[in-house]
Amino acid sequence: MVSVHLQAGELRDIAAEWIQRYFDYLSRGTLAEGAKIVLTKIPAQMTCQTCRAGFNADIRADKIECPECGNDKAVLTGGDEFFIESIEVI
Amino acid sequence: MDKVRLIDIKELILSDNRDLAEQIRKYLKDNKVFMLNLMASPGSGKTTLIIETLRRLKDKYQVAVIEGDIESQVDADKVAAEGVTAVQLRTGGACHLDAPMIKEALDTLDLTALDAILIENIGNLVCPADFDLGETCKAVVLSVPEGDDKALKYPVIFSVCDALVISKTDYLELSDFDPELLAESVRRLNPSIRIFTTSCKTGAGLDEWCSWLSDQIKAATA
Ligand SMILES: Nc1nc2c(ncn2[C@@H]2O[C@H](COP(=O)(O)OP(=O)(O)OP(=O)(O)O)[C@@H](O)[C@H]2O)c(=O)[nH]1
Ligand SMILES: [Mg+2]
Numbered sequence: 001m002v003s004v005h006l007q008a009g010e011l012r013d014i015a016a017e018w019i020q021r022y023f024d025y026l027s028r029g030t031l032a033e034g035a036k037i038v039l040t041k042i043p044a045q046m047t048c049q050t051c052r053a054g055f056n057a058d059i060r061a062d063k064i065e066c067p068e069c070g071n072d073k074a075v076l077t078g079g080d081e082f083f084i085e086s087i088e089v090i
Numbered sequence: 091m092d093k094v095r096l097i098d099i100k101e102l103i104l105s106d107n108r109d110l111a112e113q114i115r116k117y118l119k120d121n122k123v124f125m126l127n128l129m130a131s132p133g134s135g136k137t138t139l140i141i142e143t144l145r146r147l148k149d150k151y152q153v154a155v156i157e158g159d160i161e162s163q164v165d166a167d168k169v170a171a172e173g174v175t176a177v178q179l180r181t182g183g184a185c186h187l188d189a190p191m192i193k194e195a196l197d198t199l200d201l202t203a204l205d206a207i208l209i210e211n212i213g214n215l216v217c218p219a220d221f222d223l224g225e226t227c228k229a230v231v232l233s234v235p236e237g238d239d240k241a242l243k244y245p246v247i248f249s250v251c252d253a254l255v256i257s258k259t260d261y262l263e264l265s266d267f268d269p270e271l272l273a274e275s276v277r278r279l280n281p282s283i284r285i286f287t288t289s290c291k292t293g294a295g296l297d298e299w300c301s302w303l304s305d306q307i308k309a310a311t312a
């Protein structure tokens with residue numbers, strides 16, 4: 001196994017360096033030993049309650065507003081994903 | 091050199107927890123039992139709120155409590171002193187409860203004799219938010235001494251909960267904590283969240299919280 005491609009939403013508190021460290025420990029002596037973990041972050045998605053526009057949001061920002069209409073009423077619609085996209089093997 | 095092949099996996103991590111949580115949700119529904127997952131940081135007043143809630147609801151409903159702690163069973167003992175069944179889960183270090191632990195606790199309870207189960211999760215504002223327990227509702231407690239900026243620092247837990255209890259409001263006069271500011275930052279992430287301001291010392295807001303909880307229990311047991 002050469003690499004493992006993970007996708008994690010911005011809402012998941014995933015620390016890439018820790019995942020690699022734990023993976024290295026757990027994979028010792030298995031086919032997965034030495035594989036690199038490649039983590040791709042998926043932005044938090046919100047949908048505006050006023051104009052229904054979908055947009056990527058920085059949920060740690062002081063203010064979140066719709067880039068289309070400027071309204072600040074929006075609901076979270078994505079960003080909690082956490083899955084293995086693919087693996088690369090020889 | 092051997093060729094590198096890419097294999098599509100598209101497998102959810104934590105899918106085993108999610109699948110078991112869905113089974114638990116169905117099991118509760120079949121037995122018409124409501125379950126609350128109460129989350130908060132250590133010392134924010136989870137146990138105290140549960141005790142005050144039990145005092146107001148235990149004559150109306152058959153309630154049991156699942157207490158999650160890393161060590162000890164002091165919280166379960168406090169619940170038992172109220173004459174309410176308590177199951178203590180000791181995680182021995184794990185910083186959150188997960189669906190397999192809840193399954194184990196539910197196996198010790200007779201669901202046909204219950205209306206509601208209150209779960210006190212491990213004191214932590216981060217990891218519990220990621221683990222579905224199969225609950226009917228999630229609630230988070232935030233106490234006044236913790237500060238009104240917590241939704242900005244721990245956005246996930248506030249975005250996944252059905253209710254927020256701002257606790258220890260008797261400390262408000264000693265503090266610069268602004269409940270409106272917190273409510274605003276929480277509603278930005280989660281516009282439909284119900285927000286209660288309570289003090290277990292003065293009793294303020296507890297009836298509103300219990301009346302909301304009572305409505306949720308009624309809906310689940312109907
Ligand atoms: N002044 C005041 N103190 C409170 C209130 N609610 C809880 N406390 C106190 O806060 C302390 C912690 O309360 P607990 O209910 O044990 O908190 P917890 O969240 O269950 O704590 P852990 O289980 O250890 O994470 C205790 O000394 C309580 O008496 C309140 O509304 N006002
Ligand atoms: Mg407690």
Ligand SMILES: [Zn+2]
Binds near residue numbers: 049068
């Ligand atoms: Zn808009």
